[in-house]
Structures are given as structure tokens and as C-alpha cells.
Amino acid sequence: MEDKIEALLFALGRPLSRTDFQKMLGATGAEVESALKNLADKKGGVVLVDDGKEVELRTASGSAALVERIRKEEHARDIGKAGLEALSAVLYRGPLTRSEIDFIRGVNSSQTLRTLTLRGLVRKVQNPKDERSFLYEPTTELLSELGVVRAQELPDYAEVRSKLETLEEAYRQKQSEQS
Numbered sequence: 688m689e690d691k692i693e694a695l696l697f698a699l700g701r702p703l704s705r706t707d708f709q710k711m712l713g714a715t716g717a718e719v720e721s722a723l724k725n726l727a728d729k730k731g732g733v734v735l736v737d738d739g740k741e742v743e744l745r746t747a748s749g750s751a752a753l754v755e756r757i758r759k760e761e762h763a764r765d766i767g768k769a770g771l772e773a774l775s776a777v778l779y780r781g782p783l784t785r786s787e788i789d790f791i792r793g794v795n796s797s798q799t800l801r802t803l804t805l806r807g808l809v810r811k812v813q814n815p816k817d818e819r820s821f822l823y824e825p826t827t828e829l830l831s832e833l834g835v836v837r838a839q840e841l842p843d844y845a846e847v848r849s850k851l852e853t854l855e856e857a858y859r860q861k862q863s864e865q866s
Contacts, residue, residue, distance in 0.1 A: 688714060688722035689729070693744070701811075702741035758805065766806070769799045774829070777809050778838050779847045782822035784814060791851075808832075 691712055696703060703711075708719045723742060727735045732750040736743050746754045766774070769792075776791045777783060788796045800823060803809045808829040811821040825838055835841060 688712065688718060689726045692719070692722050693726055696735075696742070696744045702743035704741050766802070766808075769794075769796070770803055773799045773803060773823075774808060774825075777823050778825050778829075778833075778841060779844065780851050781838075782812065782824035784817075784820050784822055786820075788823065 692708055695708070695711060705716065705719050705723070708714065708722075709716060712719070714722075723735065723737065727737065729735075732747050733744050734747045736745045772792050773788055773796050776788050780787075780791065783791075785796060785800060788800065800809065804811060804823075807826055809823045810826050812824060814820045814822045830836065830838065833841070838844065
């Protein structure tokens with residue numbers, strides 16, 4: 688069960704409660720508690736951090752300096768075309784799920800969104816329409832970097848948003864006609 692808990696924490700990339708694990712794994716509280724203890728005793732580059740309510744995976748202190756150095760190098764790099772595309776989608780059409788961003792860009796955006804999140808340019812928030820997914824939205828840091836107070840102040844915001852909505856609606860209609 689430790690492997691399943693570790694896999695969930697890694698794949699979802701967010702803290703989870705003991706109740707979450709019980710529901711997801713169909714396990715008892717005692718089984719989850721035992722697995723968490725075993726996972727916490729495991730040695731490696733990643734450790735289990737437990738605040739009593741939620742647990743999450745974090746970098747072990749012995750690897751923290753290396754990870755921090757690599758993160759700084761990543762932050763120093765230009766975000767590139769992929770980053771600009773994802774930011775544009777989030778700014779002009781967001782908040783969006785990752786799959787919606789993937790659709791707009793035509794490629795998988797997981798790594799790009801991870802980088803943008805690490806840089807503090809976008810944030811993941813719970814999707815009120817679907818608890819299993821997240822929405823990506825611009826941060827105040829991004830808006831500040833762009834010199835605007837809110838996304839609606841971006842150049843041609845209303846026009847671009849309207850055109851995107853029209854294209855998306857046309858695509859949905861075409862999809863429903865083909866079904």
C-alpha cells in the first residue's frame with residue numbers, strides 16, 4: 688500500500704489527507720496509518736512530510752541544495768514559445784484545465800505548466816465543476832510583470848477572447864455533428 692500512496696502523492700502533486708487515501712484505496716484508517724509510517728521511514732531523495740492532517744512528498748534535506756540550484760537555472764532560462772502559448776491561453780481564455788490548454792496549443796502542456804507554476808506565473812486551483820481536475824489561472828506576479836492590474840486590461844482582450852470562444856463553439860458543434 689505504501690507504493691500506491693507514494694504513486695498518488697507523486698502523480699497528483701498535492702497534499703492528501705488520510706481520508707483521501709481511505710477513499711481512493713478502499714482502505715481502513717489503520718491500513719493507511721501503517722503504510723504512511725512505513726513510507727515515512729523510507730530513506731531516499733524524497734521524504735514524506737506529515738502535518739497531522741495532510742501528507743505530501745518533498746525533497747529530502749540532503750538533496751535540497753541540488754534541487755534549488757537546478758530550479759534557479761530553470762528560472763533563469765527564457766520561457767520559450769511553449770510557455771508564451773500556455774500563458775496566452777490562460778490569460779485570454781482562462782481559467783482553464785490542462786486538457787483545455789492542451790487543446791488550444793495542440794500538444795501536451797504538462798511540463799510547460801509545471802515550469803510556469805514553479806516560476807509563480809500561473810497557479811493551480813480546484814475546479815469547482817470537477818473535483819478531479821484543476822484550473823490554471825494567472826498569478827498577481829504575472830499580471831504585475833505584464834504591467835496590468837487584471838487580465839481584462841491586456842491588449843485586445845475582449846476581441847481575442849470573443850474570437851477564441853467562437854472558434855471553440857464551432858469546434859464543439861462540429862464534434863456533436865460527427866457523433
